[in-house]
């Protein structure tokens with residue numbers, strides 16, 4: 001209906017412009033009668049003519065219409081020609097139109113999306129026409145579906161091809177093709193990034209799939225608001241991340257790959273993994289959790305990297321406990337005196353066992369290439385994050401600025417951090433018991449993980465006071481423990497004596 005209307009409108013407009021010339025007048029009259037004859041004959045041709053003749057008439061009519069039609073049409077097909085790959089331009093147009101025009105569309109289709117089909121998405125229905133306006137110019141979009149006519153002896157339904165078609169007046173050709181369509185595609189891509197279900201990828205060797213990564217939906221709820229940390233430090237990290245994500249042109253200008261390395265270090269349970277989830281949620285990035293000990297060699301490491309997508313965080317957790325990055329297999333880690341945390345020792349032992357069995361041949365130089373060599377060729381927008389409990393154990397080459405651009409220490413819980421927990425877990429901004437917590441926190445150390453555990457209501461009816469007193473008790477116990485430890489160390493020190501400048505333990 002729409003092309004016919006535009007054709008007639010276009011013909012009339014063209015006719016008006018040429019009114020002055022009488023020679024042309026006759027030509028237009030002829031043309032008009034030709035069109036009228038065509039329109040009259042068309043149903044008969046369609047019904048009775050052989051297909052070859054019909055096609056000939058169709059082509060001829062289309063050419064005639066195009067001649068008079070002042071409107072231009074551009075199509076965005078769902079699939080690229082002879083390819084099973086979905087066109088990214090089509091996907092961007094779809095996202096843009098659904099966001100920009102679904103309120104004005106009269107026929108919409110509804111689909112459930114998300115995990116458990118929990119949310120309802122509305123999009124423009126097939127063959128629906130919607131209008132969009134850009135810099136005062138109207139354009140018309142139609143969502144089309146073409147069902148293939150080819151018949152086969154298959155039970156499968158005939159294949160369908162979807163496309164969006166934009167129609168606009170030819171006088172706006174330059175503006176539409178150079179500005180509007182770029183605007184549609186870039187907005188559409190932004191919307192898709194915002195709405196996409198992010199993924200958590202892992203490189204487990206158990207699954208020999210076509211891709212080197214297996215993935216699941218990333219649903220970690222951590223955000224920077226829920227992260228317990230000094231507000232100033234938090235603000236600085238958030239600003240750094242946001243600046244990075246908006247610096248495409250800057251990185252291009254200075255000739256650097258658009259990537260940034262973060263080193264998160266600190267004792268267990270201080271929020272390193274939680275911060276990675278908060279980063280992914282802030283920037284809307286996918287997460288690639290790279291288990292180095294499962295990577296066979298440097299070549300496999302490169303292939304894994306090549307398969308990562310833009311807008312992603314590549315994470316190597318506990319990098320000090322991963323494979324040996326100095327060229328030799330690691331010696332069994334001796335239990336150091338300051339290994340107070342049993343969990344930490346267990347973690348190291350587990351990693352060592354994995355390492356022994358893995359036979360990974362990834363080397364430090366392989367990893368360095370991974371970070372800056374090949375990495376630079378991978379285009380845009382990637383963060384790489386290392387976490388460690390022992391920053392001093394890492395090779396300086398691995399964490400020098402330029403590779404790990406930002407070093408962030410996550411440490412024991414501060415009073416400011418506790419207030420974030422109190423707000424999130426107990427919905428408390430202030431409470432008389434906070435003073436006791438503050439003074440105890442000044443005297444002893446407690447990890448954010450322990451604070452979180454104590455403030456977590458153990459039953460639906462547990463009062464905030466009870467949770468706070470649990471925390472106070474835990475802090476007092478930690479203080480006593482620390483005092484006892486200090487006493488023991490002092491006693492041990494007294495038992496040593498200095499003999500001729502040498503320290504000796506008396507027999």
Ligand SMILES: Nc1ncnc2c1ncn2[C@@H]1O[C@H](COP(=O)(O)OP(=O)(O)OP(=O)(O)O)[C@@H](O)[C@H]1O
Nearest residue numbers: 226227228267268269270271272273274448449452
């Ligand atoms: N800074 C924090 N803010 C909010 N929650 C935290 C923070 N630190 C720890 N937690 C809580 O403690 C739990 C453990 O934290 P997380 O796994 O992030 O620690 P980690 O530093 O990665 O420890 P590890 O070194 O053992 O890997 C999390 O589930 C989270 O609930």
Ligand SMILES: [Mg+2]
Nearest residue numbers: 272273317387
């Ligand atoms: Mg962790």
